[in-house]
Amino acid sequence: MRLAYLLKRLGLLLLVLWTAATLNFLVPKLAPRNPILERLMEQQMTGGYLEAGLREMVEAYEKEFGLDQPVWKQYLRYMANMTRLDLGYSIAFYPKTVMQLLGEAVPWTIGLLSVSTLIAFTLGTLLGAMIGWPKSPKTLQYMIAPLMTFSAVPYYLFSLVLIYLLAFRGKILPLGGGYTIGAIPSRSLSFALDIIRHSILPALSIVLAGVGSWALGMRGMMVTVQGEDYMTLAEAKGLKGRRIFFRYAMRNALLPQVTSLALSLGHLVSGSVLVETVFGYPGVGSLLHKSIRYFDYFTIYGVVFMVILGISAATLIMDLVYPLLDPRITYERG
Amino acid sequence: MIRIAGFFRYLKRNPRLAVGLSFVLILVLFSGLGSLLVPGERAYPLATTPNQRPSLQYPFGTDSQGRDLLAAVIKGTYLTSRIGFTAGAIGLGIGIMLGFLSAYYGGLLDTIIRWVVDVLLTVPGLLVLVVIASTIRKGMNVNSMALVVSILAWMWPTRTIRSQVLTLRERAFVRVAKLSGMSDLEIIFKELMPNLLPFLGAGFVGSVTSGIFASLGLEALGLGPMREPTLGMTIYWVMYYGAFIRGMWWWILAPILVIVILFVALFLVSSGLDELANPRVRRAV
Amino acid sequence: MNGELLQVKDLRVYYHTEAGPVKAVDGVSLSLGRGARLGLVGESGCGKSTLAMTLLRLIKSPGRIESGQVLLEGLDLVQLPEDKMRQVRLGQISLIPQGAMNSLNPVMRVKDQIMDGMKDHSEKMSQAELETRVYEALDSVELERGVANMYPHELSGGMKQRVCVAIAISLRPKIIVADEPTSALDVVIQRQVMETIERLQSALGISMILIGHDMGLMAQSVERLAVMYAGRLVEVGRVEDIFSEPLHPYTLLLISTLPVLEAKGTFKGIPGITPSLLNAPANCLFHPRCPQAKDICAQEVPALIEARPARWVACHLDEVQR
Numbered sequence: 036m037r038l039a040y041l042l043k044r045l046g047l048l049l050l051v052l053w054t055a056a057t058l059n060f061l062v063p064k065l066a067p068r069n070p071i072l073e074r075l076m077e078q079q080m081t082g083g084y085l086e087a088g089l090r091e092m093v094e095a096y097e098k099e100f101g102l103d104q105p106v107w108k109q110y111l112r113y114m115a116n117m118t119r120l121d122l123g124y125s126i127a128f129y130p131k132t133v134m135q136l137l138g139e140a141v142p143w144t145i146g147l148l149s150v151s152t153l154i155a156f157t158l159g160t161l162l163g164a165m166i167g168w169p170k171s172p173k174t175l176q177y178m179i180a181p182l183m184t185f186s187a188v189p190y191y192l193f194s195l196v197l198i199y200l201l202a203f204r205g206k207i208l209p210l211g212g213g214y215t216i217g218a219i220p221s222r223s224l225s226f227a228l229d230i231i232r233h234s235i236l237p238a239l240s241i242v243l244a245g246v247g248s249w250a251l252g253m254r255g256m257m258v259t260v261q262g263e264d265y266m267t268l269a270e271a272k273g274l275k276g277r278r279i280f281f282r283y284a285m286r287n288a289l290l291p292q293v294t295s296l297a298l299s300l301g302h303l304v305s306g307s308v309l310v311e312t313v314f315g316y317p318g319v320g321s322l323l324h325k326s327i328r329y330f331d332y333f334t335i336y337g338v339v340f341m342v343i344l345g346i347s348a349a350t351l352i353m354d355l356v357y358p359l360l361d362p363r364i365t366y367e368r369g
Numbered sequence: 370m371i372r373i374a375g376f377f378r379y380l381k382r383n384p385r386l387a388v389g390l391s392f393v394l395i396l397v398l399f400s401g402l403g404s405l406l407v408p409g410e411r412a413y414p415l416a417t418t419p420n421q422r423p424s425l426q427y428p429f430g431t432d433s434q435g436r437d438l439l440a441a442v443i444k445g446t447y448l449t450s451r452i453g454f455t456a457g458a459i460g461l462g463i464g465i466m467l468g469f470l471s472a473y474y475g476g477l478l479d480t481i482i483r484w485v486v487d488v489l490l491t492v493p494g495l496l497v498l499v500v501i502a503s504t505i506r507k508g509m510n511v512n513s514m515a516l517v518v519s520i521l522a523w524m525w526p527t528r529t530i531r532s533q534v535l536t537l538r539e540r541a542f543v544r545v546a547k548l549s550g551m552s553d554l555e556i557i558f559k560e561l562m563p564n565l566l567p568f569l570g571a572g573f574v575g576s577v578t579s580g581i582f583a584s585l586g587l588e589a590l591g592l593g594p595m596r597e598p599t600l601g602m603t604i605y606w607v608m609y610y611g612a613f614i615r616g617m618w619w620w621i622l623a624p625i626l627v628i629v630i631l632f633v634a635l636f637l638v639s640s641g642l643d644e645l646a647n648p649r650v651r652r653a654v
Numbered sequence: 655m656n657g658e659l660l661q662v663k664d665l666r667v668y669y670h671t672e673a674g675p676v677k678a679v680d681g682v683s684l685s686l687g688r689g690a691r692l693g694l695v696g697e698s699g700c701g702k703s704t705l706a707m708t709l710l711r712l713i714k715s716p717g718r719i720e721s722g723q724v725l726l727e728g729l730d731l732v733q734l735p736e737d738k739m740r741q742v743r744l745g746q747i748s749l750i751p752q753g754a755m756n757s758l759n760p761v762m763r764v765k766d767q768i769m770d771g772m773k774d775h776s777e778k779m780s781q782a783e784l785e786t787r788v789y790e791a792l793d794s795v796e797l798e799r800g801v802a803n804m805y806p807h808e809l810s811g812g813m814k815q816r817v818c819v820a821i822a823i824s825l826r827p828k829i830i831v832a833d834e835p836t837s838a839l840d841v842v843i844q845r846q847v848m849e850t851i852e853r854l855q856s857a858l859g860i861s862m863i864l865i866g867h868d869m870g871l872m873a874q875s876v877e878r879l880a881v882m883y884a885g886r887l888v889e890v891g892r893v894e895d896i897f898s899e900p901l902h903p904y905t906l907l908l909i910s911t912l913p914v915l916e917a918k919g920t921f922k923g924i925p926g927i928t929p930s931l932l933n934a935p936a937n938c939l940f941h942p943r944c945p946q947a948k949d950i951c952a953q954e955v956p957a958l959i960e961a962r963p964a965r966w967v968a969c970h971l972d973e974v975q976r
Contacts, residue, residue, distance in 0.1 A: 054488075055492075058497075058500075059500065062500055062501060062504055183637075183640075184633050186636070187629075187632040187633050187636035188628070188629055188632050188633075189585055189628075189632070191589060192625055192628060192629065195604070195607070195621055195625060196621075196625065198613050199618060199621055202613075203613050203616065263756060264753050264755075264756035264757045265756060265757050265759045267751065267757070268749065268757040268758070268818070268821075269759070270743070271710050271712060271743055271748070272743065272744045272748075272749075272770070272771040272774075272821065273740045273741060273744040273745060273771065273775060274740075274770055274771065274774045275740070278770060278774060282762065282770070283759055286759075286762075287759070287761060290761075298490065298491060300491065300493075301490070301491050301492050301493035301494060302493070302494075304493045305493045305494060305495035305496060305586065308493075308495065308496070309495075309586055309589055312589065312590060313589075313608060323499065323590065324590055324591070327499070327503060327590055327591050327592060328591060332503065335499060335503055336500060338496075339499060339500050342493055343492055343493065343496070346491065346493060347491075350491055360761075361760075361761065362760070362761060362805045363760060363805070363807045
């Protein structure tokens with residue numbers, strides 16, 4: 036029973052990935068252009084650096100997506116590569132492969148994203164729960180307006196404001212990057228602190244922007260939960276307010292809240308990608324930004340594919356974890 | 370006439386909708402009157418001296434390419450809003466079609482549409498758009514930007530409309546209409562539509578918001594219409610020229626201010642429409 | 655009426671809505687002795703649930719206790735500070751709720767839900783003692799011990815209701831307020847649950863107020879009956895007396911609508927609809943539907959008077975006013 040459900044979900048995951056990969060393959064085909072040639076022409080025009088080995092790369096490209104090969108053969112080759120996660124070479128950073136670039140960037144993004152999202156979610160949920168609880172101090176209600184404003188605004192606007200206020204004007208925190216330029220990465224405490232210092236502003240942007248919507252969502256859930264019959268009985272049992280708040284109200288309101296977390300992973304990633312570009316934080320976002328700048332199409336597609344993979348996997352995991360939170364849900368449901 | 374008076378009376382009871390709509394009105398006036406008072410050419414590069422602080426002549430200062438930022442923001446509000454509304458219209462149009470088809474006819478069609486919508490909602494939309502936009506690149510202008518962001522603007526309205534139609538379909542008045550011999554199409558237009566108006570409104574606002582959100586994202590990454598001063602492009606130039614390192618606060622402030630007002634307005638209107646659609650039920654005696 | 659366990663004196667509970675005050679409970683007085691069983695019967699919307707909630711002081715805005723007293727052994731619950739009232743709930747007065755389907759917390763195990771009431775009242779017990787009490791409680795409602803570790807959704811409707819009963823008696827309260835405890839159950843389970851409640855109630859000497867709209871159930875379960883209509887009491891007395899000689903026209907209609915096993919043919923309902931409790935006029939609220947209404951009924955509120963020994967009726971009819 037459990038196995039069948041798991042297989043079904045995995046199957047769905049593979050279907051999504053297959054769709055993404057196929058689209059990644061087809062979309063460039065729709066544009067009647069040769070990105071390699073374009074790149075070469077760009078370089079010639081700007082008189083920029085000339086890469087040795089570019090010729091080999093053009094040939095390799097021709098072989099991969101060669102015009103002489105029938106399309107279906109190209110497609111099969113492409114899909115075979117995809118399953119091995121061979122995403123090809125980066126145009127801008129040849130001879131590095133896309134996977135290498137990703138390997139360098141992903142840990143930064145995961146670190147930043149997971150920590151900030153966790154903080155934003157926890158903070159927002161607690162805040163929202165308190166605001167939605169009738170017995171909390173009334174002053175909390177004044178937070179609703181600013182929270183609403185925060186939730187409406189895109190993440191990276193916060194980044195811009197924060198950079199200006201705290202990094203430029205205030206000079207408290209660094210302007211960008213993952214760590215101080217010129218510092219040699221090492222397993223030392225001072226380096227670790229350096230990294231943390233550089234992560235504060237990006238993390239802060241994500242937290243400030245995200246807290247609002249979590250709080251509002253949780254507040255809505257709390258209001259809904261209070262209309263339930265078990266809340267009436269809880270009060271009739273003369274339970275302490277604290278207990279009712281945590282074990283009865285919050286615990287139940289948390290379930291749909293976690294669901295919306297799982298559903299908004301895509302949105303969270305998009306937002307943090309933009310935040311990274313503003314700060315030049317060496318994660319997936321900056322990688323994407325650079326590859327757009329340098330017309331590095333392979334990297335662009337590779338990054339997008341990997342992100343979709345990551346999110347689908349994360350969603351699957353959350354889906355499997357959910358029954359732990361809600362005893363009513365079992366793996367057997369259809 | 371009575372309708373209009375009733376409308377204003379309702380606004381008093383729904384402060385969010387009222388404030389949201391007034392913000393929208395302010396922006397419309399800003400952009401509309403602004404385009405009349407400030408010549409549009411000043412929104413483009415080499416119009417004036419670059420890097421000027423705000424002054425009486427240039428209330429929002431100028432940027433590194435010599436744009437008058439006031440003109441740029443005025444034009445940008447209009448352009449970005451146009452992108453948003455196009456996305457909204459297309460999103461709503463597709464949403465209505467798919468939502469109705471899915472809910473009304475059910476079965477396999479419903480399952481497919483529902484599945485597609487659910488999957489697309491979880492995918493990081495911006496990134497998908499990046500893929501699409503980067504192929505268009507050179508040909509990107511305001512209109513193509515509008516079309517691109519519309520690609521992902523239809524999912525949420527489809528979902529909302531579908532669930533509403535499902536609810537309404539089971540209600541008595543639809544059965545009565547069917548029994549009295551109305552054709553399906555007639556039922557859709559005469560009976561279901563009027564009840565759906567608040568949801569259609571909410572769906573529209575949702576699409577507009579997601580369209581503008583997406584356009585800002587794409588533009589900030591450098592995939593926007595390079596020549597036009599949309600709000601997102603202004604931010605792109607802010608980052609490109611390192612405005613914050615050079616202390617050019619006015620350059621940052623202008624578009625951010627407008628964007629915040631815009632989003633807050635959209636949020637409030639959407640929230641207000643939600644309230645209109647689901648008036649809270651009072652506890653029974 | 656001194657020495658009574660519970661005395662409700664001229665209680666008024668109004669809901670203050672935008673359209674005006676809705677008088678859900680408008681001047682209700684009654685009393686309850688130790689170990690006694692009182693039934694409170696009436697149509698939906700007559701205010702009986704509001705009355706039940708008021709006894710536990712669970713009325714929320716826009717509802718408010720306007721005036722009156724609820725005396726539990728002389729202590730006025732209306733004036734009690736909230737923290738003391740919290741102790742009274744479950745400890746002195748407990749509730750068996752109407753919809754057991756949703757009255758149990760879906761994410762907590764049964765045993766935790768029985769225990770938390772005990773933990774939050776003055777008793778300090780060890781974990782082992784608490785568990786023993788939980789099993790005792792389950793035994794007393796004839797549920798097997800395995801139920802303790804289950805979640806509510808794993809139980810049937812009848813079992814859930816029994817758990818609610820177990821919770822209600824866990825601290826040996828003085829009064830149980832049972833708000834339509836079996837309405838959501840089918841007839842067979844209804845009978846079983848009522849038997850359980852009655853057995854426990856008499857064994858432990860707890861007084862009970864049974865609220866409902868089913869006259870048949872009342873006839874079987876309670877000693878005294880109070881009939882409520884539109885926020886006011888219209889007839890109060892011993893259940894046998896009321897059934898053998900209903901004095902108020904409403905009571906008469908209620909009894910007559912009971913389906914009888916031998917009777918065939920059409921069933922009758924009571925014509926008309928429940929009056930709105932908003933801006934209720936100062937007259938007999940039943941008179942628009944009353945088959946025996948007189949002129950005076952539209953002008954004066956009939957007072958609740960002792961028309962017969964131990965029988966109070968609020969009506970202008972001659973048989974009552976004698």
